[in-house]
Amino acid sequence: MQISAIREAIAEAARAVVLPEGLAKLTCSGYVPDAVVAPHFFVAEYEQVFDRGMSRSLDELTFTTRVLVGRGDDKAAQKLLDAMLSGSGPASLKQTIELARGAPGEYALGGLADDLHVMRVQGYRWYEHASSTYVGAELMIKVIGEGNA
Template identity: 55%
Template sequence: MNISAVRAAIADAVRDAIPSLNCFGYVPDAPAEPCFYAGEVEIEYDAAMGRGLDELQITCRLLVSRGDDRSGQEALDRYLSGSGPDSVKAALEAARGAPGEMALGGLAHDLHLMAVQGYSLYQVGEVQYFGAELLVRVVGPG
């Protein structure tokens, strides 16, 4: 799998579904909130059939303004909802493609948002954001 292309496709899928989010396939130096980006990658090579399948676990981050405690957390909750127009989960599920199709426009066999963790304050440079980590599993050709 082309890891950079997979990360960019994840960001594109979220951007296409939720235009109000600034989305990046890399870790930005100075994110403009609200922001979604594909961050760290863990790779499990040779998950099946020798070099047949690799699995990636990509830690994505979702950051929103901390300007007001309550409104910032409500915005984060809206993006983390399992459904609705601002749901990152729904955006990623749409990127899986139709049954029998490859995910992420042909880059992978499948992807799955496995969990959300680290709902907390995040500091990037001098700025604090409310945020969370989204663990995305991607399975594709080795």
């Protein structure tokens, strides 16, 4: 699997989130940005397990992604974050990103991986990023695919 391409594909999938009317559009990046235009989703660290299948047939990547929301109004920021962390709905990152799995029998992320799964949310808290404070959380995304691709 090509990690850089997968990072970009996850960010592209997240861009399809539909936030409530009157709010800024979600900005997304495949890498940790120097500066954030909130609300912002980005792919951060990852772990890789090689050789889940014989002959390099399957590797597993677990990406830590973050979503940060400006804290102009603490309650409104947390409500927006809650909507993006929900399991379903137009603002749900899980639902939106998992659309990139493709139809049954298709490869995920436009052919870059066999499958992906948004596994869990963790780290719901205040984050310091580039000298600014945001409310945010991490989404853990598992991606599996051919190890020798």
